[in-house]
Amino acid sequence: MQIIYEEHIIDVKKGTKVIDLLKDEISRSRYKVVACRFNNEVKSLNYEINSDGKIELIDLTNKDGMRIYRRGLIYIIGKAFYETYKDALLTINFQLSNSMLCEVSNMQVTKEMIEKVDKKVKEIIKRDAPITKIAMTKEEAEAFYEKENTLKGRLQLDVKKKKEIMLYYCEDYYNYFYGVMPISTGVTDIYEILEYDGRFLVRYPSKKAPDRLPEFKENKKLLATLDDYEEVHKTLNVHTLYKLNKIVKENKIKDYILLDEALHEKKMAQIADDIVKREKVKVVLIAGPSSSGKTTFAKRLGLQLRLNGLKPVTISVDNYFVERTLNPKDEYGNYDFECLEAIDIDLFNDHILKLLNGEEIEVPTFDFEHGTKVYKGNTMKLNDDQILVIEGIHCLNDKLTPLIPKEQKYKVYISALTVLNIDYYNRISTTDTRLIRRIVRDNQFRSYSALHTLKMWDSVNRGEEKNIFPYQEEADSMFNSSLIYELAVLKDYAMPLLEKIDKSHPEFSEAKRLYRMLGYFESIPGEYVPQNSLLREFIGGSIFED
Template identity: 40%
Template sequence: MSIINICINNVNREYYLEEGSSGIVLENIVKDIESEYKGYITLANINNKLRELSYKVKEDCNIKFIDTTNADGSRVYSRTMSFIFIMACNELFDKARVTIEHSLSRGLYCEVHTNTKLQDFDLKNIKNKMQDIIDKNYKIEKISTTKSNAIKIFEEHGMYEKAELLRYKEHDDVKIYKCNNYINHFYGHMLPSTGYIKTFDLKQYENGVILLGPSESDKTKAKEYVPQPKLANIYKEAEEWAKVIDVDKVITLNKIIENNQYGEVIRTVEALHEKKLSQIADMIKEKKKRVVLIAAPSSSGKTSFANRLCIHLKVNGLNPVSISLDDYFLNREDTPLDEFGKYDFESIYAIDLEKFNSDLKSLLDGKEVNLPKFNFKTGKREENYKKLKIKENQPIILEGIHGLNPILTSSIHDEDKFKIYISALTQINLDDYNRIPTTDLRLIRRMVRDHNSRGYSAKHTIMNWD
């Protein structure tokens, strides 16, 4: 018998390894400490490498367990929960196509493609079947195989899009998952067995189902369903756009690129976007709005959208003026800190609200204002960067993550404001069961922007990304 020293969250613990044992399974360690965590533990960071809970520890190491309150941990839970949902639907609806579409109302919007709309009793049956699969605690086995063999397996199971997509994979090693004779591939880590899904719920929504995982505040309760009709309509519109350009999955886009036909796709999407911008510009002119507020999650394209909207407003006879909220940042040393002691650049109080509101009101009153400019490389605001005075036909365009927060423009009457929310929504998925999270797309955009305009490395961006 030997002893393995494991440091878990800066606390040293000793574990005994039996003679001939291949290691200590992380699952066994989790049983001792899970009560200390706010969420369900789903993953482990061992010496800076992510490991599934089925991983065996063979030597001294540092472990940081990851739970469902963390983005990576939540994704592991969601993938496993989705696998169980797919299994349940396959058993209840013979040969029906099941798709995991996109995030919506704090959960995942899924569809079961049957001849009739899902009824209340269908939802109840799915939930009961999922619970049955969970109660039986089927093992979710990770199988390493070659790319060619994985393609063969997926073709045998009718997963042709997944098989086609694998042909583009550079490395030959493929990880697939098997659970009670069901085979699938989720492009990410999974939980060791179905019994790890302790909290879930289903809510019927239009033609589909919203799959809800555990709440961040109380893991024993499912997330509260919050209707988001406007966002749902935007997703529908995005799906219609996908039909117009005839691109519904990544594999379709890959083939278009291979055949050198991507130019037409880009031009069509640009035309659709320009049409939408034109409609918005018409509304702004018709309602005689003086301040246009554009809000979005970080790295969603707010600045690009604002610049293009300005062009459409000019076509309508207006002469818009853009003001960047970034230029009203407090000097870096005055920026508020988050709970971890890091600069919280995304807090609304990182903005000099008093000066911003004073300048904005003065501009609307017809006064001349000296605008500042923030230098991201020095972390200092440069005052009196340029003078500005506007006329009646000059709406002010403001873009930033806090654009819709009433605190930002507290000095301005609501009737003068036109509010816009944009987001870089992903409208194509990898396959029927795997979506591309919008946060991944925004992170890539942020890395490029931070490198080009703010002097930050990719590592810095990733380290500061929520």
């Protein structure tokens, strides 16, 4: 057989492991290599080559590499608890800027506990013990789970198309993790465990600097928003995928959909009430990452403001781009429309100040084809009972509105902050939820393929990391637009689109990962979704559609 690695053709015997074939290349890598990509599919370094193909090594500067690093680190922490506090019920809660927030539900997290677990983690890493994937048939797995009485990986039994049940073993410890794992415990040696808010944080490097831990930054408002939603769904007893699937199977999901939607309405009403209490506020600024549901949120918030006697008026930042000849370019020589300098800040602030002072303005319309502002006689004046609502990626950044007095501004951060676990060790990420929303919306409303959306996603994420996330803690309010049931609805829209992406595309591994994750969900029909739901922004049929 022949393998292509970095444009070189290598003759390989059938059954050769990647770790053996590229041992020297792996050892020479500047950053740790944790996996490989074989014919565009992420594989373990223990993968046995059985066909011709192309191999790429995955190190920690790659997003797949960092995912594998995180899984390995959490696996080791689970093993450390098993060896020090065997009865501890460990749960991986949220991801908070290069850290995972974890809790022990049946024990108090103390300084002594953290020190003892940390010492054990270091011992396990130093041993560099092998992590081995073991496959069982469903019949073998059923006997195993009956004997072991454990929930680790049990959800796999409910996936009809899944023929084998996987567990990862290291010495006498086992657990299930969704996705490829490191082949040994020695990889994840850069980390920190911190006692935090009655729980603990597991900190890890970023793919931008995988050889060191980043500066620790608290996300108090984000954490409070996540905790709030987590507690509600724990009260409703629907915070894990197993419990959600059980509710769907028992045909009780309609009540939970209405409860989840009522929670959204309640939170929007609270934000509107808070805006009204601040009598000097005349501008509401809304920002959030892609596919957060900003458009529907702004319209539903507008309804709540009207109930409070305020009439919302919208103004679009997109009409205030600088002239194309003045637009900055990125490192690749392309126009950067997402940087703050792409906005005509002076004109934008001048117009808002005039509106706040009761003056009339002529609103420009930006002609994207010719790259210039056009004036068509559209005028605007703000009455005493009106309030400006502005949505845009820079709205939390005070540099967008430097001339507007702080007391006249109210900032809202919105994102789909997922609070659903696949199980107690496998969290569904906020980014994955937004990506699946985007795939469905791009296809429903723009006729884009899932492949097109996946190709653009890294660029979208870079813009968010630069322009949105650094300012999220500046918000006066945070709104969590996630719905506990949404992936069960999006599943039937997204899976056929993801299935079309084959191994010839570099995006295949990401498509396969998302496809497999959605396969764990029991389907919920789209017609169950209320017409005013934020979810309708992505699947269609919204009452707010023009």
